[in-house]
Amino acid sequence: MSQTDGEKQVNQTDVETSDAEYTQAASYLEADFLASDQIDSKSTITANEKSYMAYTMSEVLLESLGEKLDTEAQNIRATGLEFKEYDEMMASFFANGERVKGD
DSSP, X not given: OEEETTEEEOOHHHHHHHHHHHHHHHHHIIIIIOOGGGOOOSOOSTHHHHHHHHHHHHHHHHHHHHHHHHHHXXXXXXXXXXXXXXXXXXXXXXXXXXXXXXX
């Protein structure tokens, strides 16, 4: 966050970078860890059932993590926009002595 002439500004580049990092992490989980071709369905050993259940649970948890990362990326974007609007409103207030009314 920087400050110029009484105006605090949120660095939009930082917001976009954080958003992109969360989105990239979610995409990575989806592409690399949730591929269904990694399941061994040919083994007949007893441990296969337990390993299959553990793998399925890990898929569910990783999918949930990916969804949460997507949500965080959306929250970062929305918060960045809100700060930008607030910065513009405050800049107008200091420049004109009045509040700019939204659409």
